[in-house]
Amino acid sequence: MRWVRFSLSGRTAFGILEGERVVEVAGDPFSDWDKTGQVHRFADVKVEVPVIPKTFYAVGLNYPQHVREVAAKRGVEPDLPSQPDVGYRANTGLIAHGAPIVIPADATEAVQYEGEIVAVIGKTAKGLSEDEALGCLLGYTIGNDVSERTWQKSDRTLWRAKNTDTFAPMGPWIETDVPDLDALETIVRVNGAESIRFLTNAMLFGIATFLSTISRYITLVPGDVLWMGTDGSSPNLKHGDVVDVEITGIGCLTNPVIKAT
Amino acid sequence: MRWVRFSLSGRTAFGILEGERVVEVAGDPFSDWDKTGQVHRFADVKVEVPVIPKTFYAVGLNYPQHVREVAAKRGVEPDLPSQPDVGYRANTGLIAHGAPIVIPADATEAVQYEGEIVAVIGKTAKGLSEDEALGCLLGYTIGNDVSERTWQKSDRTLWRAKNTDTFAPMGPWIETDVPDLDALETIVRVNGAESIRFLTNAMLFGIATFLSTISRYITLVPGDVLWMGTDGSSPNLKHGDVVDVEITGIGCLTNPVIKAT
Numbered sequence: 001m002r003w004v005r006f007s008l009s010g011r012t013a014f015g016i017l018e019g020e021r022v023v024e025v026a027g028d029p030f031s032d033w034d035k036t037g038q039v040h041r042f043a044d045v046k047v048e049v050p051v052i053p054k055t056f057y058a059v060g061l062n063y064p065q066h067v068r069e070v071a072a073k074r075g076v077e078p079d080l081p082s083q084p085d086v087g088y089r090a091n092t093g094l095i096a097h098g099a100p101i102v103i104p105a106d107a108t109e110a111v112q113y114e115g116e117i118v119a120v121i122g123k124t125a126k127g128l129s130e131d132e133a134l135g136c137l138l139g140y141t142i143g144n145d146v147s148e149r150t151w152q153k154s155d156r157t158l159w160r161a162k163n164t165d166t167f168a169p170m171g172p173w174i175e176t177d178v179p180d181l182d183a184l185e186t187i188v189r190v191n192g193a194e195s196i197r198f199l200t201n202a203m204l205f206g207i208a209t210f211l212s213t214i215s216r217y218i219t220l221v222p223g224d225v226l227w228m229g230t231d232g233s234s235p236n237l238k239h240g241d242v243v244d245v246e247i248t249g250i251g252c253l254t255n256p257v258i259k260a261t
Numbered sequence: 262m263r264w265v266r267f268s269l270s271g272r273t274a275f276g277i278l279e280g281e282r283v284v285e286v287a288g289d290p291f292s293d294w295d296k297t298g299q300v301h302r303f304a305d306v307k308v309e310v311p312v313i314p315k316t317f318y319a320v321g322l323n324y325p326q327h328v329r330e331v332a333a334k335r336g337v338e339p340d341l342p343s344q345p346d347v348g349y350r351a352n353t354g355l356i357a358h359g360a361p362i363v364i365p366a367d368a369t370e371a372v373q374y375e376g377e378i379v380a381v382i383g384k385t386a387k388g389l390s391e392d393e394a395l396g397c398l399l400g401y402t403i404g405n406d407v408s409e410r411t412w413q414k415s416d417r418t419l420w421r422a423k424n425t426d427t428f429a430p431m432g433p434w435i436e437t438d439v440p441d442l443d444a445l446e447t448i449v450r451v452n453g454a455e456s457i458r459f460l461t462n463a464m465l466f467g468i469a470t471f472l473s474t475i476s477r478y479i480t481l482v483p484g485d486v487l488w489m490g491t492d493g494s495s496p497n498l499k500h501g502d503v504v505d506v507e508i509t510g511i512g513c514l515t516n517p518v519i520k521a522t
Contacts, residue, residue: 052315054313055352055353057351085417085418086418087349088349089349090316090318090349091315092316092480126426155346157321157348159347159475160478163478164479214420216421218351218420218424218426219426
């Protein structure tokens with residue numbers, strides 16, 4: 001099932017995507033919902049960020065190739081994490097499928113994509129074992145963890161490198177049916193040309209491990225999102241580019257790029 | 262004016278604290294509100310976290326003495342920040358005035374308080390100058406940035422050291438009338454005995470500087486909170502302790518400490 005959050009005629013609602021149609025519901029997939037009887041053409045609705053999380057978790061270095069590439073660019077030795085330490089992000093960076101990534105006027109040219117699978121929590125959970133961890137999820141969506149690499153290097157935190165307004169496209173929907181994470185591929189395209197492809201689940205620490213580890217100390221709540229990091233590297237994005245982050249079986253998140261003047 | 266968020270008879274509402282009374286409002290101080298005509302004894306209501314922020318900003322090392330003390334404990338040279346880089350926190354750590362700080366069973370003895378002034382954003386703001394920055398605030402509250410120091414040292418991020426459930430007491434209310442930040446003193450007491458006192462505004466980078474810097478890249482929205490860091494050091498907290506963080510002119514945030522078994 002695909003849950004889409006959308007706006008139409010001045011209201012925002014959740015709906016179930018069925019082919020080219022959106023079946024509107026009252027309520028939300030995180031608590032109670034009922035079909036309203038209203039059905040819209042998907043092409044007619046404005047797609048919104050699928051959920052505004054109470055807490056926005058993001059994993060940093062979680063793919064060996066990415067760790068090595070980042071280290072090489074910074075001229076340091078690769079330093080693979082020895083345990084799953086998660087980070088946090090600003091909700092204000094979130095934008096929907098289709099909305100523009102706006103590069104600030106004072107950013108350098110080194111603004112890059114990071115295509116990531118996003119786990120969406122569906123149930124309140126604490127003290128999850130690894131075996132039961134995926135059971136707390138509603139489903140999965142896609143994130144593009146846009147990053148300004150010079151700020152990432154110069155600042156003590158990732159506050160603006162990864163949290164500048166519009167730097168966190170997420171969507172287009174939440175897919176609840178993902179039977180085999182190992183079967184997923186992440187493909188990123190810039191202006192239609194494939195620039196990277198990797199096995200989505202080839203992580204240092206998997207989704208279940210992070211959920212179990214976090215929930216040992218922190219209560220996960222419905223709507224929380226966990227971005228899982230990315231593999232490989234990215235070309236610099238420039239004004240006029242269009243970035244697709246596709247994850248097979250989930251969907252494709254597309255955002256144009258604008259440079260502010 | 263003091264805004265208190267409270268629960269009573271199964272509902273949660275905002276109210277204006279007037280002496281020993283809470284004047285209940287409909288709506289909230291971040292948008293529209295009206296007095297409902299209902300008045301409660303403050304002693305009769307359950308105080309809640311004054312606001313659940315859309316984004317929870319927290320400043321790290323921001324007082325020279327604290328930077329030096331932390332460095333000395335870690336056996337490294339003090340490294341004073343050269344620019345205001347903010348961080349983010351998990352909303353699930355937030356607890357109200359009076360609620361217990363629960364130290365996990367597997368935490369070490371090095372669980373400590375950090376008494377902090379918290380700026381509460383009242384208006385949507387982007388691109389603020391330093392001169393106008395404080396104008397976006399609704400007011401101020403108090404935070405206790407509880408920290409497990411061994412995890413702070415061992416983990417790559419502060420994810421559990423400072424974000425474990427209950428590690429972010431905030432409150433008891435939002436004070437809107439703070440005419441002179443330089444006049445404020447922060448006093449922390451453990452079991453009634455004063456353990457530290459410092460000038461609240463003796464920061465490396467002040468509140469206006471942080472608000473201006475953040476808003477250059479990120480839109481501040483009503484309800485966001487910015488915790489400003491702390492000075493000095495703390496004894497280890499243990500089961501049965503009670504911690505007061507008082508900031509003169511704002512209030513006193515009190516929380517008991519429990520060690521989970």
